[in-house]
Amino acid sequence: MSIKVKFFARMREELGRAEDAMEHAAGLKVSDVWREMSGGREMPDSLLVAINMEHVKGDPELKDGDEVAFFPPVTGG
Amino acid sequence: MSIKVKFFARMREELGRAEDAMEHAAGLKVSDVWREMSGGREMPDSLLVAINMEHVKGDPELKDGDEVAFFPPVTGG
Amino acid sequence: MPVELRPAPFDALAEVKRYQESLGAAGKFGATCVFIGKMRDFNEGEEIRDMTLEHYPGMTEKHLDEICRQAKGQWRALDILVLHRVGRIEISDDIVLIAAWSAHRGDAMDATRFIIEDLKHKAPFWKKETVKNGERWVEKNTSGYSTRPAPPDKNKN
Amino acid sequence: MPVELRPAPFDALAEVKRYQESLGAAGKFGATCVFIGKMRDFNEGEEIRDMTLEHYPGMTEKHLDEICRQAKGQWRALDILVLHRVGRIEISDDIVLIAAWSAHRGDAMDATRFIIEDLKHKAPFWKKETVKNGERWVEKNTSGYSTRPAPPDKNKN
Numbered sequence: 069m070s071i072k073v074k075f076f077a078r079m080r081e082e083l084g085r086a087e088d089a090m091e092h093a094a095g096l097k098v099s100d101v102w103r104e105m106s107g108g109r110e111m112p113d114s115l116l117v118a119i120n121m122e123h124v125k126g127d128p129e130l131k132d133g134d135e136v137a138f139f140p141p142v143t144g145g
Numbered sequence: 146m147s148i149k150v151k152f153f154a155r156m157r158e159e160l161g162r163a164e165d166a167m168e169h170a171a172g173l174k175v176s177d178v179w180r181e182m183s184g185g186r187e188m189p190d191s192l193l194v195a196i197n198m199e200h201v202k203g204d205p206e207l208k209d210g211d212e213v214a215f216f217p218p219v220t221g222g
Numbered sequence: 223m224p225v226e227l228r229p230a231p232f233d234a235l236a237e238v239k240r241y242q243e244s245l246g247a248a249g250k251f252g253a254t255c256v257f258i259g260k261m262r263d264f265n266e267g268e269e270i271r272d273m274t275l276e277h278y279p280g281m282t283e284k285h286l287d288e289i290c291r292q293a294k295g296q297w298r299a300l301d302i303l304v305l306h307r308v309g310r311i312e313i314s315d316d317i318v319l320i321a322a323w324s325a326h327r328g329d330a331m332d333a334t335r336f337i338i339e340d341l342k343h344k345a346p347f348w349k350k351e352t353v354k355n356g357e358r359w360v361e362k363n364t365s366g367y368s369t370r371p372a373p374p375d376k377n378k379n
Numbered sequence: 380m381p382v383e384l385r386p387a388p389f390d391a392l393a394e395v396k397r398y399q400e401s402l403g404a405a406g407k408f409g410a411t412c413v414f415i416g417k418m419r420d421f422n423e424g425e426e427i428r429d430m431t432l433e434h435y436p437g438m439t440e441k442h443l444d445e446i447c448r449q450a451k452g453q454w455r456a457l458d459i460l461v462l463h464r465v466g467r468i469e470i471s472d473d474i475v476l477i478a479a480w481s482a483h484r485g486d487a488m489d490a491t492r493f494i495i496e497d498l499k500h501k502a503p504f505w506k507k508e509t510v511k512n513g514e515r516w517v518e519k520n521t522s523g524y525s526t527r528p529a530p531p532d533k534n535k536n
Binding site: 235236238239242250251252253254255256257258259260261262263297298324325326327328329330331334335338342364365366367368 | 420486
């Protein structure tokens with residue numbers, strides 16, 4: 069299956085890109101995507117994750133075509 | 146001592162005047178003023194009272210020169 | 223921290239803009255909260271034609287000044303503006319304007335809320351409405367809600 | 380119930396006026412609450428020169444639409460307007476505008492408060508400030524208070 073990945077703000081700067089994509093067998097979790105994309109970095113405690121533009125908690129499993137986004141705490145308004 | 150009395154809104158209409166005055170010996174209370182001014186009417190439960198432009202509760206005693214106002218619940222804003 | 227009673231119609235949003243510009247504190251405040259109460263054309267199920275707002279000259283101003291002083295003491299508000307109509311009021315006229323400027327949103331919003339609630343419950347104003355069959359005094363201000371809201375679910379994602 | 384991201388400066392009070400006039404519901408709402416967040420020239424003790432607001436195109440709009448939908452479901456708001464700047468922002472620019480119109484003051488004020496708090500804590504925006512020695516990401520939004528206020532004494536006369 070194929071996954072689209074996005075990074076915003078500090079995560080975008082630290083990982084050196086705004087988006088990426090990955091192919092993987094089924095059973096891929098959010099933490100697997102982070103590990104692969106970050107070159108094995110630890111996931112920051114404050115890291116926020118959205119799947120298909122909805123906030124998610126925990127470490128859900130992904131399905132084909134999902135868009136996963138990683139970003140720091142939000143600071144709008 | 147002399148007391149100035151004011152009525153607002155429904156009280157003003159019911160008592161037929163916006164202000165009045167009374168002379169009395171010391172020891173006059175708010176309820177005495179109301180009785181005298183209203184011709185012995187019962188004091189409505191919802192009646193509000195101010196002395197010298199400050200809300201008061203209960204039945205305080207007045208002093209010479211006080212301005213007592215009687216009015217219904219407020220409805221500004 | 224101006225408090226003014228206005229016998230003539232005013233444009234609440236224009237007043238906020240005008241006063242804000244006069245503050246000359248551009249960049250010094252981050253949060254502005256504004257509440258505007260307007261004359262509605264209905265109340266308690268009946269059509270309203272116009273209204274007269276009676277007040278207690280002297281006490282009304284004094285009470286509003288005191289509310290603002292309390293609000294400024296309780297929250298970090300940089301400035302507060304309160305305007306209130308008196309006299310004859312037509313449909314859609316602005317009746318009351320509360321504006322609070324602060325460096326912080328919670329302070330601006332809580333100060334505004336405190337002032338309008340205190341004003342509604344304690345400031346000496348009385349409304350008399352003209353309805354189809356004559357005039358009537360408004361008996362009591364309401365809680366300000368059409369329904370009692372449940373607290374928002376802050377944990378929802 | 381418009382929600383818009385604005386890449387160029389806007390005048391929040393003028394937008395409220397313009398939108399309110401377009402509602403054509405004169406006399407149908409009694410209460411308007413407006414919150415405006417402006418760019419300050421200081422943050423965390425340091426002078427700020429300007430700022431860039433990054434967002435997540437698609438998700439940001441979707442999230443704001445959802446907040447407004449929730450607010451309308453929870454309070455009796457007749458209409459809601461949300462504008463938010465994105466991109467490069469200068470000192471004193473308006474960053475965010477929330478406005479809620481209702482027949483009831485509590486509904487207008489609570490809806491406004493709910494939206495700004497949800498937006499601050501969940502809507503995908505990120506601020507990067509330019510300070511004297513370069514740029515820095517704002518780490519976290521604050522509680523919105525300069526001090527934790529005591530609840531107002533509602534029984535005081």
